[in-house]
Amino acid sequence: MAEVRLENVAKAFGSLTVIPDLSLHVPDKSFTVLVGPSGCGKSTLLRLIAGLERPTRGTVRIGGEDVTTKEPSKRGISMVFQSYALYPHMSVARNIDFGLRITGVSKEEREARVAEAARILALEDHLDRKPSELSGGQRQRVAIGRSIVRNPKVFLFDEPLSNLDAALRTQMRVELAELHHSIDSTMIYVTHDQVEAMTLADQIVVMNKGRVEQIGSPMDLYDRPASVFVAGFIGSPKMNLISGKRFGNPEAETVGVRPEDMELTEGQGYEATARVVETLGSDTIAHVRVDELGDLTVRLPGHMRLRDGERLRVTPNPDRLHYFDADDRRMETARA
Amino acid sequence: MSESTMPPPDRRPGPAERLREAVSNGRLTAALILLPPALVLFTLFVILPLGESGWYAFYDWNGYGTPEDFVGLQNFEQMFGHSVFSVAVGNTVKILVISLVVQMPLALLLALLVYRQTPTNAVFRLIFFVPYIMAEVAAGLIWSFVFDGNYGVTASIATTLGIDKFFILADRDLAFYAIMVVIVWKYFGFHMMIYIAALQGVPDDQIEAARIEGASRTQIVRHVQIPYIRPAIAVSAFFAIIGALQVFDIIIPLTNGGPSNQTHTIVTYLYEFGLTRLRIGFGSAVGVVLFIVAVLVAVFYQRLFMRKAAS
């Protein structure tokens, strides 16, 4: 039982209020991703859960227990840092069992746990090396290994993949998902990368300026973004957000349509000029200037041939429009 | 699941190749233009005086005229046979030991207390650093007042405790301990600053990671911070050793080597028995010995500690 609950938590650094008032439930054994733009308070929130920061107000509960004033080491959590935070003078094995050593766990127990972690993370051949002799991906695994051996109730990750190159990031993403399946603990993962959020999470928490914008499964957020902010943040390429044209809903202030929900049409639809065409192979991303609507992005099949500057016509799929009111909130009912 | 990222083996270019490269990228020209002035100055003001005193060391010479009275190794024999020289060497070793086992740990402790950037810490750092920036002679004078048995702080202590007046700096056995107190006080700030700079470079998240793992404050110091600043400690120890070999100007105002020549260091010995007694040849011999010791220490220290620390 290791759900995490934040109740009316606030955090200020001096006069700077980073988190005004935030409540959040992270279910037991879930993979919850906190996502949002840089500086929105994700790391601060994670550090509040870890106990590296004390909230200005509010309560933090882990597994039902109030841990608001408890030391980080007494919370049953472990944390993987963006920089990995490995000790440069210790071997991989000693980095991994550091916490066990200083808290007096027996040698046999330590060796068993290190061996198990090394097996899971394919680090068996590197246990005697120093961190400086490892690649970025291997260092990342050592940092994760250090977390695993403590058998925490909750794993915390702060942008663990952002120092890796794109290929390795994809690989580590898969490994993290596997890890979650195999060890079956609660994981809270911070990232500013919505692709990581979409692929890893079973619950995404979208944050903006220290507030929760929306909580839901990846597909919830994708199909039914609760606000213009979430609509623009989740999904790649970004959702097209059109203001000033109502598409049949007289109350809508902003209308959103995803690039894949636009079609090229012959003889009807909005007239447009292709500005830049990006050919990705699997699909083609066309940045078009629509005479009536401004600049939009259209996602087309991979073998679509389009030239820059070509005239064409586009039509949004009317069933896949997202309407937002003057407060940028989603409008559910009044669909025309 | 593991990716192999072995770097290609390092192939060192040969000398000819390196020269060709230096010519083509203009580094040779730069060296030819920029090196001579430095070399001339270095030769004029370092190499020549060194060579000269190496030469004087074999003469009995009072500093006037040209040295003519060649005495071979007599100066060296005299020096090594002189009981005061042994005392001076012993004292220099004592300073060295005190620097390494008292001064450096003290400096590290204080650095750990004040390295974080806060206004209060800035004030304490400044206070701790004042002795180091104070002129040696001024520091010596202040402490000679402190140790003055008639009017100084020790006098007040004696009066308060109702014991006889005592004169530490005039006591054959105690004088040098008083001097070592002053030396520790005078120079710990320097080492403290080196440690502060290094401690500020320890990444916060390494310390936080250790906290999460359950490390206590002292365990963090011992297992995270000190290992991380080991290169800085190696540098500071190097300065402590070289500094111990050179202690001079703090002794003069305190005891001037007395009482009965018990508080000399190698350099005050050189000054007293070489310069003030106009035995420049003898002084040069002491200087040569000191120089050789310093060079040996520097070379071996670099070999043994600095390179390992840097890797």
Ligand SMILES: Nc1ncnc2c1ncn2[C@@H]1O[C@H](COP(=O)(O)OP(=O)(O)O)[C@@H](O)[C@H]1O
């Ligand atoms: N220790 C601190 N002192 C002062 N301000 C801080 C501190 N930590 C974070 N902040 C501020 O809080 C805001 C949110 O930071 P952070 O939680 O790191 O954002 P994120 O991880 O989402 O990029 C930023 O404006 C940052 O400058």
Ligand SMILES: [Mg+2]
């Ligand atoms: Mg962050």
